[in-house]
Amino acid sequence: MRYLFISIKKTIKMKNEKKMNSHLLGISYLTGLNLNFLTYFIIQHKLNIEAIYNKVVKMNISEKKTFICGIVGNEGNKIQKNIIKTFKN
Numbered sequence: 001m002r003y004l005f006i007s008i009k010k011t012i013k014m015k016n017e018k019k020m021n022s023h024l025l026g027i028s029y030l031t032g033l034n035l036n037f038l039t040y041f042i043i044q045h046k047l048n049i050e051a052i053y054n055k056v057v058k059m060n061i062s063e064k065k066t067f068i069c070g071i072v073g074n075e076g077n078k079i080q081k082n083i084i085k086t087f088k089n
Helices: 002-011 017-031 035-045 049-058 061-072 078-087
Strands: none
Touching: 017 035, 017 049, 017 061, 035 061, 049 078, 061 078
């Protein structure tokens, strides 16, 4: 687990490392997504973690389901493209 956060720290620049870790854990907890997969997806597409966290906290269950399907679904699906476009750094 420690290695995961060290690698994330090198690739994603945020002012506060603890805040970044808590956002990742919060998104993982609220959506049920695997933490390793979620960090890989965020790093791969260079997404803004804070914006994703703030959006996921405000989502209802049906919106979370579509968010999860967009991330986990086939590469380049319509929902995934929308997520990447919305939360790109």
